[in-house]
Amino acid sequence: MLQLVLFNVTNGLIIGAFYVLMALGLSLILNLSNVINFAHGNFLALGGYIAFVLTPFIGFWGALLVSPILTAVFGFLIERVLIRRVYARDPVYSLLLTFGLAFIMQDACRYIWGPNGLPMTIPDGLAAPISPDLFFITWYRIFMVAIVIGAVAGLFAFLRYTRVGIRIRAGTLDLDTVAALGVNVGMLRSFNFAVGSLLAGLAGVLAAGQIGLNPNMGDDLLMPSFIAIIVGGVGSLTGTLLGGLLIGVAGALTTVFWPAASEAVIYVIMLLVLIVRPRGLLGEEGMMT
Amino acid sequence: MTAATVSPNTQTGTARPWLTAAIVWALLLTVPFWLPMLGGYTALAARVLVFGLAAMSFNLLLGFTGVMSFGHAAYFGLGAYGAGLTLKYIAASTPLAILAGILLGGLAGTLFGLFIVRRRGVYFAMVTVAFGQIAFYVAYSWDSLTGGYDGLRGFSRAPLHLGPLTLDIVNNDKIFYYFLLAVFAIATGLQGLLLASPFGRTLLAIRENERRARFLGIPVERHIWMSFSISCCFTALAGALYALLNNFADPMGLHYSLSGEIVIMAVMGGMRAFWGPLAGAALFVILQDTISSMTVNWMSFVGLIFVLVVLFFPRGMLGIFQKGTGK
Numbered sequence: 001m002l003q004l005v006l007f008n009v010t011n012g013l014i015i016g017a018f019y020v021l022m023a024l025g026l027s028l029i030l031n032l033s034n035v036i037n038f039a040h041g042n043f044l045a046l047g048g049y050i051a052f053v054l055t056p057f058i059g060f061w062g063a064l065l066v067s068p069i070l071t072a073v074f075g076f077l078i079e080r081v082l083i084r085r086v087y088a089r090d091p092v093y094s095l096l097l098t099f100g101l102a103f104i105m106q107d108a109c110r111y112i113w114g115p116n117g118l119p120m121t122i123p124d125g126l127a128a129p130i131s132p133d134l135f136f137i138t139w140y141r142i143f144m145v146a147i148v149i150g151a152v153a154g155l156f157a158f159l160r161y162t163r164v165g166i167r168i169r170a171g172t173l174d175l176d177t178v179a180a181l182g183v184n185v186g187m188l189r190s191f192n193f194a195v196g197s198l199l200a201g202l203a204g205v206l207a208a209g210q211i212g213l214n215p216n217m218g219d220d221l222l223m224p225s226f227i228a229i230i231v232g233g234v235g236s237l238t239g240t241l242l243g244g245l246l247i248g249v250a251g252a253l254t255t256v257f258w259p260a261a262s263e264a265v266i267y268v269i270m271l272l273v274l275i276v277r278p279r280g281l282l283g284e285e286g287m288m289t
Numbered sequence: 290m291t292a293a294t295v296s297p298n299t300q301t302g303t304a305r306p307w308l309t310a311a312i313v314w315a316l317l318l319t320v321p322f323w324l325p326m327l328g329g330y331t332a333l334a335a336r337v338l339v340f341g342l343a344a345m346s347f348n349l350l351l352g353f354t355g356v357m358s359f360g361h362a363a364y365f366g367l368g369a370y371g372a373g374l375t376l377k378y379i380a381a382s383t384p385l386a387i388l389a390g391i392l393l394g395g396l397a398g399t400l401f402g403l404f405i406v407r408r409r410g411v412y413f414a415m416v417t418v419a420f421g422q423i424a425f426y427v428a429y430s431w432d433s434l435t436g437g438y439d440g441l442r443g444f445s446r447a448p449l450h451l452g453p454l455t456l457d458i459v460n461n462d463k464i465f466y467y468f469l470l471a472v473f474a475i476a477t478g479l480q481g482l483l484l485a486s487p488f489g490r491t492l493l494a495i496r497e498n499e500r501r502a503r504f505l506g507i508p509v510e511r512h513i514w515m516s517f518s519i520s521c522c523f524t525a526l527a528g529a530l531y532a533l534l535n536n537f538a539d540p541m542g543l544h545y546s547l548s549g550e551i552v553i554m555a556v557m558g559g560m561r562a563f564w565g566p567l568a569g570a571a572l573f574v575i576l577q578d579t580i581s582s583m584t585v586n587w588m589s590f591v592g593l594i595f596v597l598v599v600l601f602f603p604r605g606m607l608g609i610f611q612k613g614t615g616k
Contacts, residue, residue, distance in 0.1 A: 034411055095357070104596070107589040223419065223422050229415070264427075267426065
């Protein structure tokens, strides 16, 4: 029983880590640009596929580094070419735009790499279990969690200590004032979108190593990421982080006791939070209205 | 039918609402005669009616209340499951099935609406999409009742008995089409009346300037909640009709990708025009039908429709006839 619980808690942490990477990226874009990126799961898939293509040439470690950057460049271009055109319009247009983009990207991945799953090779050392007793915990799982912790810490440090990061946070609070102070807000939003894409791309590489690749690998993560944002509170990145971990672990623990309800529990958590605290755990008053 | 022509278009800028309505009804009433000549089939027209009704019902929110639901597939799908489950397990009665569908979808919408109405803008969309997925998830996992991933099969619409008269809507496509059209007429007639009523005018006021409406003493949240519930009831009706049309209800009918398609139909047709969503639904259904018969990559083309409409055609087909405030 202890092993089962441990197994599921580890699973929950890893799933939660993916929710966190996805939801943080979504949250960054949502906070600064007021856009829900429905294609975020497809950015994740793209990151995975790019890594798949690069691995034979530069190895897993190279791909882990380069693929998220290429995904970020792609996100930057998408924002420059498409998404920035609808900022001034009713929000329904940005939703429809990213929605259409999701369809196109998913179909493109299917067209290029085929509808069936593809395996991704990871270094042998990472594929090994950490001990015979804990055979279900491979080094890769530990490695994933470590990378995610590093990425999240990096993101928070970036937002806290760099000039661009501070501008992004300021823009979240009051974009007009930031623009009036002479910051190139258009470029700030593009860069911010690229950072969000980077996180999705990183999640894509990590997920590919664990579960392999398929064109809709990011789809199942999209809805939990929305819920992580709602639960954590819109406007708060720390809240998103907390929300993602909470629903990840709650889902995994429910698997131990009642497997059928493992996915339902995240919706129950969302309902409870909206009843007890409509603005979300760490959300600021008025952000969601 | 006449009620629908008392549309709120007078308030939203279309020059001749009566003319538009006359053209729409003339086309709809004669579909079985001219569609085969153009190479279409009656079931395609039936799908246009069903999705047209869904998009018009959704547009009560987007176009006429000014809030954006991205989870309407849930209520559409619940309507379909409500009708299907009734036919399969309770009684072979078409009216009862439709009623059950409206009740299931409408009640869910009314209940979820309580959590949703305080949000605005993209957050309204985000919460509606998350709530919508609850319905998808339940239908998907409750195998024993709903057939899970494979969908609900094993039911069939039943003939209609109107006193001594029996309408064979089961085997005769045309009679079924006219049955759908009659239901569509009643529903859109009610929607027209609703929008022309003081309640409907209040919704327009909220859309135009929420703060001012609030200062006038209008309970904004309660109005949005009622509008949401009514919209969900009509959408569920469309879903129930869809189940009758296909004798099938599947979980993809609840999935948020369908919600997006309902939104694009409304926007593509013109969300500020009463008949706009119907025009959008017609174009979308026909395009989807044509494209998916030509290529397996139809998803890219559907996505492309989304992108092109947003970038180059944001006011929609009927929107270009309107003067006024396209944003």
